[in-house]
Amino acid sequence: MVKGKKFTGLNRREFLKVGVLGTTSAFLGSNTLAKAVEYCSADEPFAFPAPVYRILGRTGMKITVVSFGAMLTPEPEVIKVAFDHGVNYVDTARIYMGGKNEEIVSKALKGRRDKIFVATKTLPSSVSKADIINDVEASLKALETDYIDVIQLHSLTGKERLFIPETREAIVKLKEQGKVRFCGITTHKNQAEVLNALADDPDRFFDTALVAVNFKSDKDITAAIERAARANIGIIAMKTLAGGYATKVLGKISPHQAALKWTLQNPNITAAIPGMKDLSQLKEDIAVMGMSFELADERILQRYHAAVKPYYCHLCGKCEGTCPMGVEISTINRSLMYAEGYGNHELALSTYREIPVSASARACLDCSACVARCVNGLNIRAKMVRARELLV
Numbered sequence: 001m002v003k004g005k006k007f008t009g010l011n012r013r014e015f016l017k018v019g020v021l022g023t024t025s026a027f028l029g030s031n032t033l034a035k036a037v038e039y040c041s042a043d044e045p046f047a048f049p050a051p052v053y054r055i056l057g058r059t060g061m062k063i064t065v066v067s068f069g070a071m072l073t074p075e076p077e078v079i080k081v082a083f084d085h086g087v088n089y090v091d092t093a094r095i096y097m098g099g100k101n102e103e104i105v106s107k108a109l110k111g112r113r114d115k116i117f118v119a120t121k122t123l124p125s126s127v128s129k130a131d132i133i134n135d136v137e138a139s140l141k142a143l144e145t146d147y148i149d150v151i152q153l154h155s156l157t158g159k160e161r162l163f164i165p166e167t168r169e170a171i172v173k174l175k176e177q178g179k180v181r182f183c184g185i186t187t188h189k190n191q192a193e194v195l196n197a198l199a200d201d202p203d204r205f206f207d208t209a210l211v212a213v214n215f216k217s218d219k220d221i222t223a224a225i226e227r228a229a230r231a232n233i234g235i236i237a238m239k240t241l242a243g244g245y246a247t248k249v250l251g252k253i254s255p256h257q258a259a260l261k262w263t264l265q266n267p268n269i270t271a272a273i274p275g276m277k278d279l280s281q282l283k284e285d286i287a288v289m290g291m292s293f294e295l296a297d298e299r300i301l302q303r304y305h306a307a308v309k310p311y312y313c314h315l316c317g318k319c320e321g322t323c324p325m326g327v328e329i330s331t332i333n334r335s336l337m338y339a340e341g342y343g344n345h346e347l348a349l350s351t352y353r354e355i356p357v358s359a360s361a362r363a364c365l366d367c368s369a370c371v372a373r374c375v376n377g378l379n380i381r382a383k384m385v386r387a388r389e390l391l392v
Contacts, residue, residue: 051086052289054270057234059182059207061117061149063089065264066289069238069273070105071096072344078282079108083116085286091210091236091273092143093121093154094135095350102142113145119208121154121186124354127161132170136179150208152184157317159197161185168205184208184234189317189330195224199231212239212315213269215262215301222266229268237263237272239315243341247307255304257288258297265293275342313337313383314376323372325363328355329380332387339390352391361387 053062067089068082079090092105102120109116120143122135136151151171153161161167162185174180184206187194191211198206209228213221214237225235240263241256256274263272276282313333320329332352339348352360361384364370370381 048085049289056270058232067271069275072275072277076107089117091119106144117149119150121152124155129166129170150182151180156187157189182207186210192220192224195228199227208234210236213237214242216242243337245341249307258300260288261293319374328359
């Protein structure tokens with residue numbers, strides 16, 4: 001721990017009670033526990049850490065390693081507090097909250113626009129030149145700004161959308177007009193394919209990539225991130241907590257800080273954008289700046305990993321090739337993660353409704369038995385049944 005930072009996720013009294021009496025001591029070990037007890041012995045208020053910055057690839061933008069994911073933030077006040085304490089990059093999207101999320105971000109930007117880097121996203125369905133331009137114009141209006149620092153093609157599931165001429169023509173035009181500074185992509189599925197295509201692109205067209213990466217990510221994603229970073233593409237991490245599921249195995253300890261530290265120890269990742277709904281979550285996440293990944297963090301993640309393994313989907317999409325119905329299994333599982341992990345049913349439904357009915361969990365009703373197979377041992381049939389219960 002860094003001097004002046006509070007152990008967040010539970011207060012010192014709770015930590016000592018839970019740790020000394022049972023759960024914590026069982027998995028942290030005596031030496032680590034002693035260190036934590038010594039650290040938590042003083043009762044001091046939360047101290048915001050000094051900002052830590054990294055350069056976002058070829059953009060040259062110097063952004064905080066813990067930046068602001070606004071997807072779940074209902075009020076601008078939390079974002080304002082983050083900005084006031086050095087966070088200088090915020091990520092939103094045209095689709096979040098039906099467009100209202102950009103409006104919330106705009107309120108937080110009042111009087112600060114020249115100090116904050118703003119990233120938003122086109123609609124996942126937008127491909128044509130007209131659609132891309134319309135998305136950006138709508139975002140500029142909602143954000144009440146003259147320009148967007150990073151415009152991102154939203155939710156790529158393969159490399160094809162990277163090379164659509166109309167899409168690139170739209171972005172070039174927007175740059176020429178001064179409405180967009182840099183461009184990037186976001187991806188949840190087939191991420192290694194997308195990242196490797198970015199690295200191999202002779203035009204080096206895209207500047208950034210927002211990637212779902214955490215301590216449970218497959219090795220091919222880590223390798224692809226390294227390749228893309230070597231090509232000077234700025235890598236930003238999302239989904240760092242592997243679902244954010246509530247478990248009892250850690251007592252009152254949150255695994256979020258440990259998960260964030262794991263992600264940020266990778267020098268190929270510029271920053272993470274954890275979603276922060278309230279001040280408590282902001283404090284928990286921002287405290288990580290300047291911290292290193294320790295043995296205690298590793299133990300915490302081991303326990304969390306064991307707890308969520310039966311239902312956490314890696315979003316790799318490898319199972320979809322084994323499904324004869326072409327069901328979009330990983331997107332369905334991501335929708336379930338939003339509902340059961342994030343506790344955001346609205347986001348879960350909006351994500352699920354992006355899936356064509358023919359590729360939704362309803363298509364599974366035409367099969368007498370599920371033949372799709374997960375390389376990580378997930379029970380796909382059970383997940384699809386759960387999706388029909390919660391999302392249909």
